[in-house]
Structure formats: C-alpha cells, structure tokens
Amino acid sequence: MHKVVTVDLERDILSENRRIAEENKKHLEDHGITSFDFLGAIGSGKTLIIERLIEILKAKCKRAAAIAGDVSGDDDYTRFVAHGVPAANINTGKECHLDAHLVDHALEDLPLNDIDYLFIENVGNLVCPVDFPLGSHKRVVVISVTEGDDMVRKHPAIFAFSDVIIINKVDLTQAMEVDPRILERDARRINPGAKIIMMDARHGKGMDELVKALGL
Amino acid sequence: MHKVVTVDLERDILSENRRIAEENKKHLEDHGITSFDFLGAIGSGKTLIIERLIEILKAKCKRAAAIAGDVSGDDDYTRFVAHGVPAANINTGKECHLDAHLVDHALEDLPLNDIDYLFIENVGNLVCPVDFPLGSHKRVVVISVTEGDDMVRKHPAIFAFSDVIIINKVDLTQAMEVDPRILERDARRINPGAKIIMMDARHGKGMDELVKALGL
Numbered sequence: 001m002h003k004v005v006t007v008d009l010e011r012d013i014l015s016e017n018r019r020i021a022e023e024n025k026k027h028l029e030d031h032g033i034t035s036f037d038f039l040g041a042i043g044s045g046k047t048l049i050i051e052r053l054i055e056i057l058k059a060k061c062k063r064a065a066a067i068a069g070d071v072s073g074d075d076d077y078t079r080f081v082a083h084g085v086p087a088a089n090i091n092t093g094k095e096c097h098l099d100a101h102l103v104d105h106a107l108e109d110l111p112l113n114d115i116d117y118l119f120i121e122n123v124g125n126l127v128c129p130v131d132f133p134l135g136s137h138k139r140v141v142v143i144s145v146t147e148g149d150d151m152v153r154k155h156p157a158i159f160a161f162s163d164v165i166i167i168n169k170v171d172l173t174q175a176m177e178v179d180p181r182i183l184e185r186d187a188r189r190i191n192p193g194a195k196i197i198m199m200d201a202r203h204g205k206g207m208d209e210l211v212k213a214l215g216l
Numbered sequence: 217m218h219k220v221v222t223v224d225l226e227r228d229i230l231s232e233n234r235r236i237a238e239e240n241k242k243h244l245e246d247h248g249i250t251s252f253d254f255l256g257a258i259g260s261g262k263t264l265i266i267e268r269l270i271e272i273l274k275a276k277c278k279r280a281a282a283i284a285g286d287v288s289g290d291d292d293y294t295r296f297v298a299h300g301v302p303a304a305n306i307n308t309g310k311e312c313h314l315d316a317h318l319v320d321h322a323l324e325d326l327p328l329n330d331i332d333y334l335f336i337e338n339v340g341n342l343v344c345p346v347d348f349p350l351g352s353h354k355r356v357v358v359i360s361v362t363e364g365d366d367m368v369r370k371h372p373a374i375f376a377f378s379d380v381i382i383i384n385k386v387d388l389t390q391a392m393e394v395d396p397r398i399l400e401r402d403a404r405r406i407n408p409g410a411k412i413i414m415m416d417a418r419h420g421k422g423m424d425e426l427v428k429a430l431g432l
Contacts, residue, residue, distance in 0.1 A: 042257040042342060042370075043363025071343055071373075075366040094373070096312055096343035124370070125341055126258060127287055127312035146362035146385075147259025150291040154258075154340070157287075157310070169362075175391055 017132050020100035024135025027107060028118065035118040036214060037098075037134050039158060040142030041151070042124035045168040047076045049142060049201045049210070050119045054083045056211060057117060065115040067106045069098040069122050076121060086110050097128035100135055117216065126155040138214060144169040145178045152186035159190045164197065164213050171200040233348050236316035240351025243323060244334065251334040252430060253314075253350050255374060256358030257367070258340035261384040263292045265358060265417045265426070266335045270299045272427060273333060281331045283322045285314040285338050292337060302326050313344035316351055333432065342371040354430060360385040361394045368402035375406045380413065380429050387416040 028035050038046045050066055057064045065086040068076035077089035088106040090098060103120060110118070120136055122129045126143075133139075141162040143151050146169055152159055159165055165187045167180050180198060187196055195213045199206030244251050254262045266282055273280045281302040284292035293305035304322040306314060319336060326334070336352055338345045342359075349355075357378040359367050362385055368375055375381060381403045383396050396414060403412055411429045415422030 041259065041340075042367060070370050072371065073366065073369045075369060094343070094347075096341070123343065124257075125312065125343060127310075127339065127341060128344065131310075144362070146360070146388075150289070151258060153289045153291060154286050155288065172362075172388070172391060175388060
C-alpha cells in the first residue's frame, strides 16, 4: 500500500522538478548565463574546483557567481563570497540533495544581469542528486582517489548522467594505494561519451582541461 | 498539497521503520547477538574498520558476521566473505540508505545461531541513514580527515545520534592540511556524550580504543 503511494508521489515530484528545471534554464539563458552544476561525494573537492574556476574567469574579465548547497552551515558559501563574487546559500535541512525549486529561489537572490557563468554546488552525496536536474547546462561529477577504487562501480547512475567526470586528488594516489586508472576504466565503461579528467585541484593540475571541457 | 502528503507519508514510513528496527533488535537478542551499525561518508574507511574488527574477534574465538549495504555492486560483501565469516549483501538500488526492513530480510540469510557479533555497514552517506535505525545496539559514524575540517558542522544530525565517532585517516593529516582537532571539537560540541576516536585504520592506530568502546 505504502509502496504504491510512494511511487506515484515520486513520479509527481520528479516531473514537477523537471518542469521547474526547464524554467530555470530558460530564466538563466534569458540573462545570457551559462551554468554548471557540480555533484560529488563529501570532501571530493567540489568547492575548491569552483573557487579555482571563479579566479580563472576573473582573470578573463568574465563574471562568475555561485550557489552553495549543503544540509547545514555556510562554510562553502563563505568561501565563494571571499572571492568577491555574488553567491547564495541553500541549506536543505534534512534533504540530501538540491532540487530545481530551491535553485529557483536562490536565483532570486543573485544579480542575474551581472553574471556570465553560474556554478551550483550540490549537497555532497553520490546518490540522491541524480534524479533532480537543476536547470544547468552541464553536469560535472567530482570524486577523489581517497574514496577508494570501487566508487564508480558503487554509484553508476551519477556517472551515467554527467557530462564531465573529474577524478581528483591524484597527488594522493601513492599515499592511498589506490589506482586511479580503475576509476577511469569504470567511468568510461558506464559513460563512454563523458569527458574524464585526472585532477589535482590543490596544485592546479587538470584545470586547463576542465576549462576547455566547459568552454570557458 | 504535495508537501502535506509527503510529510504524512514520511511519518508513517519512519514509525513503521522504528517498529521493524525494534523487532530486529529483539530477533538478534533472542540469538544472543550484539550488533553495531557503521555509518559514514563514501571512502571514509567503514569496510576496513569492520574487516579489522572481524579479525580481532576471530583471534578471541568470537564469531562475527557482516551485512554490506550499497547502492550497487558487491565489493564490500566480497571483502567480508574473504575473511571467512557469514555475510549478506544489500543493494538499495536508488535508495540512499538501509532501512530496518531490508536488514530484516538480510537476517534471513545469516546463520543467527552461529554468530556472536553482527556488523552492519550502511550506504556511504552522511545524510539519509540518520532517520532509519536498523535495530543495532550501537551506532558508529566514521569520517576521515580527507573530507575536510567542515564535515561535522555540515552534517550535525548524524553525529548527534551516534554512540561512537571515529575520525579516520589521521596519518594523512599533514598531506591534506586538515586539522583533525577541528573535527573533534565540532563533534564534541554536537554530542558531548559520544566516544570520539582518532584512528588510522590502515596502520591499526585507534583499534584498541574502538574494541573497548564497543565492549568486544
């Protein structure tokens, strides 16, 4: 009994989310904004990568903005603000992912006429965000070698539905005794069309490739 | 409209889960089994810690068993089986957490009369599993310094409702430029009664403390 109700409700929620996501995308395009949403596990390096992209865009006189999504707190938001760009903070409370409706509200807090590129950082989680497109133009998933070499196999859906797959912290490969080529092989198997980038964001490795993949 | 329905449904699901969790606990106690469930982010080291506990128990002629919970695949299950103990694998499909009903089914696959201690490893995720007790006797949450020093602040609930908090991979503190004392301070603030253990599971550091905390 419960099961039937849940499934129907889920279908409603997902189709409603897709509708709002399309509206978000149109809203952004009306203001000439290209947007990217970043998914990935906790601590995989999403915030740092976005911070680096913000600085790269600033050097090109392009205007970036960011939305930070977290269950609780404003640590990531504060990091974005420190780069002098417009930012919004979304706390999901008990929810394990952003949805299009939450992003719609965050857009109200941003000066859309003064933005060229918008980065949306989702809650750190490789499961829940998959089914909830937010209206961005490209989806980037970030994992790190510290998570172990079985991470891709354990969460195939998120890799199947991303445009760019970043394998981060490759500088720690030896300390972790993890072979990043296993992550790469599994990712390529699940999503042969995705761009896969080996990265060490802390030391800047792989950023050029990412800039190219996002067309920045 | 949607919201109201969702909230009521959620309440039903949570109370039904609690009921089954109590049944699981009684079922385990009827067989003289003490059980622990391990929560934590992806790649925080849950599987390795359980593997080490299994070996410690074997050396004491105690009989362990394990349930591996993952969205997809059987990597962790295979690791447990390699230690020669009874194990069960739960794939949640699209769900981001185990629930008591799934554990109830997994118990059917285990030789309960031949087990002293049962370890349940939840899906790697610091959000979703919080509200779903499984029927275990103690809850252990594992995080690692590779996840950054804001991890506890970002996910207060899971730390508030755990008995033991493990801060793992402290050997990587320097390479990661993360101060584990910040994680410890935040954890103690959220849950003053919890046992907090600094661990380097790969090299065995902190295991004695954990054995003591779990009464093994």
